[in-house]
Amino acid sequence: MLEIKGSVGVITGGGGGIGLAIAKYWVQNGGKVVIADISEKLLTRAEAELKEMGGEVLSVPCNVTKEEDCARLADAAIETFGQINLVAPFAGIIRDGMMVSPDRESGKVTKKMSLGDFQMVIDINLTGVFLTIRECAERMINNNCRGLICLVSSTGSLGTAGQISYSSTKAAMSVIPKVLTAEFFRRGLADKIRCAAVAPGYVGTDMVKNMNQKALDRIISDIPIGRLVEPEEVAALVGDIYKNEAMAGDVYFIHGGLRLGSKG
Numbered sequence: 001m002l003e004i005k006g007s008v009g010v011i012t013g014g015g016g017g018i019g020l021a022i023a024k025y026w027v028q029n030g031g032k033v034v035i036a037d038i039s040e041k042l043l044t045r046a047e048a049e050l051k052e053m054g055g056e057v058l059s060v061p062c063n064v065t066k067e068e069d070c071a072r073l074a075d076a077a078i079e080t081f082g083q084i085n086l087v088a089p090f091a092g093i094i095r096d097g098m099m100v101s102p103d104r105e106s107g108k109v110t111k112k113m114s115l116g117d118f119q120m121v122i123d124i125n126l127t128g129v130f131l132t133i134r135e136c137a138e139r140m141i142n143n144n145c146r147g148l149i150c151l152v153s154s155t156g157s158l159g160t161a162g163q164i165s166y167s168s169t170k171a172a173m174s175v176i177p178k179v180l181t182a183e184f185f186r187r188g189l190a191d192k193i194r195c196a197a198v199a200p201g202y203v204g205t206d207m208v209k210n211m212n213q214k215a216l217d218r219i220i221s222d223i224p225i226g227r228l229v230e231p232e233e234v235a236a237l238v239g240d241i242y243k244n245e246a247m248a249g250d251v252y253f254i255h256g257g258l259r260l261g262s263k264g
């Protein structure tokens with residue numbers, strides 16, 4: 001079992017939502033954190049909150065789609081704390097819409113998802129994760145660090161209408177842990193650096209709470225525990241996977257029993 005106490009977590013999307021919940025969990029358990037986010041306003045607020053809890057915190061403004069930002073983030077973690085033990089690339093966005101929308105009367109397609117909207121989700125949720133974990137993994141290996149790369153997939157990885165871009169990136173998050181575990185195994189590194197993913201259902205962050213209230217009520221009526229998953233519950237799962245070194249190469253769902261098919 002690994003201990004969080006004294007370990008260093010690098011968390012993108014750390015300015016809010018689930019990323020900030022993980023940072024708080026790490027600090028509460030004696031860990032140090034490097035939080036990164038594109039929003040400097042969120043970062044400043046998050047850093048102040050974490051410091052008030054007594055945490056050792058470094059905040060790094062970072063756009064995860066930029067290679068140089070991700071390299072600077074990983075360098076900053078090593079320069080400040082000397083190691084990286086958890087990498088949680090949680091920066092992510094949603095830009096939902098149907099791929100093609102036929103007009104109800106004419107039956108002809110009157111609207112299509114734009115390439116720009118599609119690409120933006122791929123750039124942040126997939127390329128951004130690749131860059132973050134590549135840069136951090138390089139420094140973990142070169143500095144002889146032990147720990148976990150914990151991706152965030154979603155129940156959306158199973159396929160949700162209106163989410164062709166988001167679902168595709170989240171499906172990728174469920175296969176990357178297998179690819180990296182196999183690669184690290186081949187190189188004799190898999191006992192030191194693990195990769196896994198958590199796959200939440202609907203979590204009570206701004207991403208979900210800002211939804212249309214009627215749609216949200218419908219979603220909640222399909223969740224057997226009768227409520228959204230709390231960000232702190234996802235953070236605790238990340239902590240459990242970090243500590244338990246038998247958990248590697250797989251995706252761990254956390255959705256309150258969400259009914260993914262028909263209500264039946």
Ligand SMILES: NC(=O)c1ccc[n+]([C@@H]2O[C@H](COP(=O)([O-])OP(=O)(O)OC[C@H]3O[C@@H](n4cnc5c(N)ncnc54)[C@H](O)[C@@H]3O)[C@@H](O)[C@H]2O)c1
Binds near residue numbers: 015202207
């Ligand atoms: N909320 C849910 O129900 C849910 C469910 C499953 C998976 N997830 C995933 O969890 C992760 C966090 O989601 P959340 O609900 O906390 O969302 P959130 O919107 O509260 O937080 C996302 C953070 O990412 C930051 N960000 C966006 N683009 C960025 C970029 N280019 N570079 C750096 N930072 C950037 C935002 O500023 C924000 O602080 C996402 O990957 C999301 O897809 C969320």
